[in-house]
Amino acid sequence: MTDDVLRYTAFTTTPAGGNPAGIVLDASALGAADMLAIAAGLGYSESAFVTPGPDASDERAYTVRYFSPKAEVSFCGHATVAAAVALAERRGTGGYLFHTQAGEVPVSVERDGGVLRATLTSVAPHIEDVAGDDLTEALAALDWPAADLDPALPPRIAYAGARHLVLAAATRQRLADLAYDFERLAALMRRLDLTTVQLVWREDEATFHVRDPFPVGGVVEDPVTGAAAAAFGAYLRELGLVPPAAELTLYQGADMGRPGELAVSLREGDPRVRVSGAAVPIP
Incomplete structure (x- = not known):
């Protein structure tokens, strides 16, 4: 199961910096207990689990759940940035929409000097x-x-x-x-x-x-x-x-x-x- 886990680090341009996150780009077959077990095994502060969004026809909308090693969390910024960059590497830059427990979070990804940068827009604070x-x-x-x-x-x-x-x-x-x-x-x-x-x-x-x-x-x-x-x-x-x-x-x-x-x-x-x-x- 963990063979499908990607490892990215966010808010940095070097693997030795930033905040590591595990990412599963197709978590459709995983239950909450599976996700928690993967997050605990990785030991990163959070990991992101991606499934298709509520509207299956929208290929740029996803449902995303976040787990720390101990529990599910409503929203995680660094795992959002990491997951968006991982998606952009495979499906292209531009806009994505993440459906999270906290609400809808638009994310845009652009290439900046050879590095992919993601910008998330928060829910109402x-x-x-x-x-x-x-x-x-x-x-x-x-x-x-x-x-x-x-x-x-x-x-x-x-x-x-x-x-x-x-x-x-x-x-x-x-x-x-x-x-x-x-x-x-x-x-x-x-x-x-x-x-x-x-x-x-x-x-x-x-x-x-x-x-x-x-x-x-x-x-x-x-x-x-x-x-x-x-x-x-x-x-x-x-x-x-x-x-x-x-x-x-x-x-x-x-x-x-x-x-x-x-x-x-x-x-x-x-x-x-x-x-x-x-x-x-x-x-």
Whole structure:
């Protein structure tokens, strides 16, 4: 069964960088238990399983399910980018439509200097406040003093297909020093229905460094996280921290030895967030 699993890494142009994902381009014969077993066997933060879309006549529409090693997740950005690039290599560049548990996600793929880049458009995003007790518990699990937070970027829960707790570090050193209580943070995340915790440090107005603990998925940290990038773009715009139309760059994975780069695009008048990146096969 796993002979049909492709391995790609997203948000990078080199197999040694970015976030690896397993991809099954024809998962029609697989049940949920099969998909979970494949994802667990791979050990990547998520894998994507592709089947024909609801309208069989639309050859560019697909149903996509995402599994971490521990559970199914509603949406995954890096596996979306990886799956779209894998499809484009076999079926051509242009637009695709992914039907996910979170909703419809349009994806376009183009060739840029010999590398395929995919751009996903998120479902409608939103943000919400974080209860004081929940914030206190999150900081305790991370072993982050409240004084290490950046007051200019307040804690919030952000959603653009999956829920993420956004916490901003005041310094790059604080972001780099990540050693947290795995089970304690996982328990809080399960209670709040969080997919990751989006830890960020702002380098300048349009450049951010990010990290994403992912204990609920069975891994300590997600290397490069497209779903969280989309949620973070919505967070920044809704709080007025960037203009309504903005082009942002997020760097992630360097602290894990798998550097990746995400481009986040906000368009005035469109609440959705676009996240772009390259993807390449893993030999």
